[in-house]
Amino acid sequence: xxxxxxxxxxxxxxxxxxxxxxxxxxxxxxxxxxxxxxxxxxxxxxxxxxxxxxxxxxxxxxxxxxxxxxxxxxxxxxxxxxxxxxxxxxxxxxxxxxxxxxxxxxxxxxxxxxxxxxxxxxxxxxxxxxxxxxxxxxxxxxxxxxxxxxxxxxxxxxxxxxxxxxxxxxxxxxxxxxxxxxxxxxxxxxxxxxxxxxxxxxxxxxxxxxxxxxxxxxxxxxxxxxxxxxxxxxxxxxxxxxxxxxxxxxxxxxxxxxxxxxx
Amino acid sequence: xxxxxxxxxxxxxxxxxxxxxxxxxxxxxxxxxxxxxxxxxxxxxxxxxxxxxxxxxxxxxxxxxxxxxxxxxxxxxxxxxxxxxxxxxxxxxxxxxxxxxxxxxxxxxxxxxxxxxxxxxxxxxxxxxxxxxxxxxxxxxxxxxxxxxxxxxxxxxxxxxxxxxxxxxxxxxxxxxxxxxxxxxxxxxxxxxxxxxxxxxxxxxxxxxxxxxxxxxxxxxxxxxxxxxxxxxxxxxxxxxxxxxxxxxxxxxxxxxxxxxxxxxxxxxxxxxxxxxxxxxxxxxxxxxxxxxxxxxxxxxxxxxxxxxxxxxxxxxxxxxxxxxxxxxxxxxxxxxxxxxxxxxxxxxxxx
Numbered sequence: 001x002x003x004x005x006x007x008x009x010x011x012x013x014x015x016x017x018x019x020x021x022x023x024x025x026x027x028x029x030x031x032x033x034x035x036x037x038x039x040x041x042x043x044x045x046x047x048x049x050x051x052x053x054x055x056x057x058x059x060x061x062x063x064x065x066x067x068x069x070x071x072x073x074x075x076x077x078x079x080x081x082x083x084x085x086x087x088x089x090x091x092x093x094x095x096x097x098x099x100x101x102x103x104x105x106x107x108x109x110x111x112x113x114x115x116x117x118x119x120x121x122x123x124x125x126x127x128x129x130x131x132x133x134x135x136x137x138x139x140x141x142x143x144x145x146x147x148x149x150x151x152x153x154x155x156x157x158x159x160x161x162x163x164x165x166x167x168x169x170x171x172x173x174x175x176x177x178x179x180x181x182x183x184x185x186x187x188x189x190x191x192x193x194x195x196x197x198x199x200x201x202x203x204x205x206x207x208x209x210x211x212x213x214x215x216x217x218x219x220x221x222x223x224x225x226x227x228x229x230x231x232x233x234x235x236x237x238x239x240x241x242x243x244x245x246x247x248x249x250x251x252x253x254x255x256x257x258x259x260x261x262x263x
Numbered sequence: 264x265x266x267x268x269x270x271x272x273x274x275x276x277x278x279x280x281x282x283x284x285x286x287x288x289x290x291x292x293x294x295x296x297x298x299x300x301x302x303x304x305x306x307x308x309x310x311x312x313x314x315x316x317x318x319x320x321x322x323x324x325x326x327x328x329x330x331x332x333x334x335x336x337x338x339x340x341x342x343x344x345x346x347x348x349x350x351x352x353x354x355x356x357x358x359x360x361x362x363x364x365x366x367x368x369x370x371x372x373x374x375x376x377x378x379x380x381x382x383x384x385x386x387x388x389x390x391x392x393x394x395x396x397x398x399x400x401x402x403x404x405x406x407x408x409x410x411x412x413x414x415x416x417x418x419x420x421x422x423x424x425x426x427x428x429x430x431x432x433x434x435x436x437x438x439x440x441x442x443x444x445x446x447x448x449x450x451x452x453x454x455x456x457x458x459x460x461x462x463x464x465x466x467x468x469x470x471x472x473x474x475x476x477x478x479x480x481x482x483x484x485x486x487x488x489x490x491x492x493x494x495x496x497x498x499x500x501x502x503x504x505x506x507x508x509x510x511x512x513x514x515x516x517x518x519x520x521x522x523x524x525x526x527x528x529x530x531x532x533x534x535x536x537x538x539x540x541x542x543x544x545x546x547x548x549x550x551x552x553x554x555x556x557x558x559x560x561x562x563x564x565x566x567x568x569x570x571x572x573x574x575x576x577x578x579x580x581x582x583x584x585x586x587x588x589x590x591x592x593x594x595x596x597x598x599x600x601x602x603x604x605x606x607x608x609x610x611x612x613x614x615x
Contacts, residue, residue, distance in 0.1 A: 165335070165344070166409075169313060171339075172362075
C-alpha cells in the first residue's frame with residue numbers, strides 16, 4: 001500500500017470520526033456548563049429529579065416493552081411460516097415490512113385518528129387504554145422493518161425446515177416448535193430486533209404527540225423549547241440509552257454458548 | 264395385514280409424478296431399505312410415511328390404522344435425518360428427552376430413559392455436551408437415541424450416513440443394525456448406497472422413476488435381479504451379447520463359443536440376448552465347475568489390496584473380474600493373452 005493511499009485512508013477515518021464525535025463532544029460539553037464558570041452535572045441532576053422526566057421515561061419504557069412483545073408475537077410466526085411454507089411470498093412480505101420506512105409516521109397516525117376516533121365504528125381514541133394500544137400498534141409498525149429483518153436473518157442461520165420436522169416427528173405441535181426450538185435458536189436475532197425497537201420507541205415523537213400520550217419524545221421536545229441546558233443533558237442521556245442497547249446486543253451474543261455452533 | 268402396509272401410493276409435484284402406484288408390506292421388526300438413484304422417489308415415500316408429505320392417492324396403514332390423515336406429530340414415528348437435525352440450543356440429554364417431555368412423561372422416567380438411550384448408543388458420559396461440541400458420527404448417534412427414546416412404532420432413517428466419512432459410515436451402519444435388531448423396531452432406511460442397503464437390510468426395495476422395480480432379500484436382489492435396471496444399479500455387471508441358436512433348448516453362442524443355458528430362452532427375446540455376470544462369477548483361467556472358456560486379453564489391472572480387479576477383453580466386450588491377492592502370485596500384465604471361464608448357472612439373462 002502506497003503512502004498516499006494510507007494517508008487518504010487515515011484522513012477518511014479521522015474525518016468520519018470527527019463528523020460523528022465533534023457534535024457529540026460539543027453537546028456533552030455544553031450540557032456540563034449549567035453552573036457559571038465551572039463544569040457540573042447540574043443539568044443532569046435537574047433533569048433526573050424532574051418527576052415528568054421519570055413519568056414520561058417510564059411510560060416510554062413500558063410502551064417499548066409492549067411494542068417488543070407485540071412485534072415478536074407478530075413477526076416470529078410470520079417469518080417462520082414464510083420460510084417454512086411460503087418461500088414464494090417472501091418478496092411480498094419483505095416489501096410490506098419495508099413500507100413503514102417510506103410512509104411517514106404522521107400519515108399513519110392521521111389514518112389511525114380518522115379510523116378509530118370517538119365517532120368511528122371502533123372508538124379506540126375514546127379511552128386511555130385504547131389510545132395506548134393504538135400507540136403500541138403504531139410503534140410496532142414503525143419497528144417492523146428492523147424486527148422483520150433481524151428475525152429473518154436469524155432464521156437464515158438455522159435449518160428451519162429440518163428442525164421443525166425433527167420436532168414434529170417427536171410429537172411437538174406448532175407452539176412447542178416455535179417456543180422451544182425456533183425462538184431459543186434465534187434469540188440473539190430477536191434481542192437485536194428488540195433493542196432496535198427500544199431505541200426507536202424511546203425517542204419517537206410524532207405518534208405520541210398526535211395521540212397525546214405522555215411519552216419521552218414529546219417531553220424531550222417540550223424541554224428543548226423551554227430550557228437552556230437540560231435538553232442537551234437529555235440528549236446525552238438518550239444517546240447513552242441507545243448505545244447501551246447496542247452494547248446489550250453484543251453482550252447477548254456473547255452469553256449464548258450454543259450460538260458458537262457451526263450450522 | 265402387515266405391521267406397515269403401503270398401498271397404491273401416488274404423489275406428484277406439479278406436473279411431475281414422483282411416486283407411481285407404490286406398494287409395500289413391512290412386517291414387525293423388519294429392516295427394509297429403499298434403494299435407488301437421486302430423484303427416484305424413495306425420500307418422498309419416506310416423507311409420506313412420516314407425514315411430511317400428503318399422498319395424492321393411496322393409503323398407509325400402521326398396525327391396521329390408516330395414518331394418511333394424521334399429522335406427523337400424531338403418528339408415533341421416529342425419524343433420523345441426513346443433516347442430524349439436533350436442536351442446537353439443547354444439550355445431548357435435553358435433545359434425547361425432548362420427545363418424552365412433549366409426551367408428558369415424568370421427570371424420573373425421562374431421566375432413566377435418557378440414560379438408557381445414551382448407553383445404548385455408547386455415549387453415556389456426553390449428556391451435558393451441546394451438539395456443536397460433538398463429531399458428525401456422535402451427533403447422528405444422538406439423533407438415533409432421540410428418535411428411539413419415545414419408543415416409536417416405526418423408525419425412519421433418511422440417508423443418515425451420507426454426511427459422514429467412510430470409516431465412521433461403516434462402523435455406524437453395523438451399530439444401527441445391531442440396535443435395530445436388539446430393540447426389534449420396524450425400520451425403513453432410505454439410501455442411494457447399495458453397499459449400505461445390501462449389508463444392513465432384511466429386504467431391499469429398488470426404486471426407479473417412482474416405482475418399486477424389485478422387492479427382495481439382499482441375496483435375491485444381487486443374484487436374481489428381475490429387471491435390467493436392478494441388475495445394472497446393484498453391483499457391477501459385465502454383459503456379453505449372445506446369439507440365440509436354439510431358444511427352446513436354451514442354446515446361445517458368445518463370440519462363436521457355444522453356451523448351454525440352464526433354461527429356455529423366451530422366443531420374444533429375439534435373436535440376440537445379453538448375458539450378464541457379476542465380477543466374481545468370471546474366473547481368470549480355466550477352473551473346475553466353470554464349463555465355458557473364452558479367449559481374452561488383459562486390458563487393465565487395478566490392485567485394491569486383498570482384491571485385484573482385472574479388466575479383460577473377451578468376445579469383443581470389455582469385462583471386469585475380481586481375483587483374490589496372493590503374495591506368491593503377481594498380477595498379470597496389461598496386454599497378456601489369457602482365458603476367462605464362467606458357469607452358465609451364474610448367468611443373468613437380459614432382454615435387448
